[in-house]
Amino acid sequence: MDRHQGKAVCEPLFVKLMRGIVPDALRLTTYWIGNSTAAEDIVQEAIAKAWIHHHRLPTIANPRAWFFTILRRECINYFRHRDRRLVAVDIDPSPPVSPPDAYDPYEAADLRIDIAALLRRLSPRDREMLAWRYGMDWSLEDIAESTGIPLSTVKSRIYRALKILRGRMNDAARSEP
């Protein structure tokens, strides 16, 4: 494939991939880092970096996983460098919570708990898995396929994140007056 043929083939492929993937990427990134404004920047950076290598698209077996790998790297970078940013990008304020449909004593208790604050205290990788599973509502198998992370690792990370979160929620509930 010469340069022009490659361009003719790869650009439409890239645009098609981005059209399908960017809404999910924005949602995931927003859920993961908790800030829609920063999420836009991160996704844009990921698109720019993906574009640099877009000529490889025809040879990539799973373009979706390829892009999400780039995006995940950008998100991890965001967490690494967040404290060094000149302009602090803080978490969006937690939205108001509506009452649950059915009475659940545990849920009634944790309504008083700011879940956004608890999520912020999780490690980025734990937050990522919760964002995939409960934000995007993807199956474990779909997460494994899109991230390229082994299924067993996905399971164990979600289990660990839930366990930590649950423990902190219990601590917070006990400390409530």
Add this chain to the structure above:
Amino acid sequence: MPRDRNPSVSDESLERRLRHHYQNMLQSPALVDQWIAEAQAPNPVVRPSRHRWRAPAIVAASVLGLATGAAMHWAPRTDAWVWAATHDIPILQGIARQLGVPGVSSLVASGNVMPLNLADRQSGVTVKILGSYADAVQTLLFLQTTHGSPTLDQITLEDQLGHRLQPEFSAWNSQTHQGFVQFSALPSWVWIPGAQLTLTINGLGSLRHPLGAIYQGHWQMTWDQAPPAAARTVSPDARAVAHGVTLTLQQYTLAPSAAVFHLSASVPWAHNVSKPRKQKTAPQPQFIIKRVHGSGAAIPILSESLGGAHVTLMAEPLQPGRYILTVVEWNHEPGPWTWPFTVSQGRP
């Protein structure tokens, strides 16, 4: 998935709570309404300036998709563009006529310039953006001020990724305080998510006070730029040899506003070659683009940029037909170096 044997907060409750939390992050009704209104607005909206890119259009599309369950369409604010493309723009035509710059008049007359009506007032001076145009070869801004004129060293134009476009040329009518500034082109991939541009002017000069009466201020405006019409880039890498000098037509781009040719030479252009000169003035390479059939008239060359062994030519846009690009002379060596090429029907 393994389960904790003795949870105080049930797994189901925690999972439900997490889902609820994430849904609320993007489905605030007020925010959705705001984005819908923005996406349907007939005129580009001035947003508060930001250092980094904010892509409300993409998020608007995303949130609208979430809210309606409809398939995503990743094309920000097409309504605004359709409106812009069909809107009458007499003021821009007036500017182009007054300044008489080849290429710009025809561009404005073709209706390809996106009308804008953005204004920022600082220190008693208002700067307005009346229109903008971007394609694969250049970006143009049509401006108006109440006092002073923009100077190339005080004006910056950036896209949402922080790429700074190079200001290359400006033409200004000091009586009407209107004119335009030409910048380099945006990178092509910026158009995939949609381009957002920010103009910043840090000072305005005055022709009446050439010693530097400057209106100080910080005028800044941001807008979504309409996507460019189709352009075509061809990279023939075609060589022509004469008198031992090889010139190569590396690439040319045919855009609605201009045709741009990139040439390179085996011998850099030298202003001080020792060869005897007939003319007293400094030698200039001569470039001609002629249509083969029809009138055979030369296509006006709008600008020549000569840097060592590289030349960039910008000519008026080319209609379909057969053409010949000729370099008449290079370092006093008479050519000609010629490259025939064809602009096919319908493209760009």
